[in-house]
Amino acid sequence: MCNRKSFFENSNKLSEFIPDNIQIARKKVMSTREILMNEIKDVPEPFLTEVLDFVHFIKTKIAQEKLDFSVMSESSLGKDWLKPEEEEAWQDL
Secondary structure (H helix, E strand, O other), X not given: OOOHHHHHHHHHHHHHHOOHHHHHHHHHOOOHHHHHHHHHHOOOHHHHHHHHXXXXXXXXXXXXXXXXXXXXXXXXXXXXXXXXXXXXXXXOO
16 A cells, blocks of 8 residues: 555656646646647647547537437427417417
């Protein structure tokens, strides 16, 4: 079992294995977006197409989830919206 002192001594040594750009980002407290933008700068041009494809995939997934949620909401709320008392309550608006 590792005592506290040796843990902290060893954790400082771990920074040797973290790339400089990540260490700099941590010190500046950069947002995930800023770190990602900095990382993309180092990606070779042929691989950027794959990165762009992945971004498009994520955006499509987000849009699909929003659509799925709205469809689920509509079906559950529709039961109440179609009641005669609801029709009467909203009739004057």
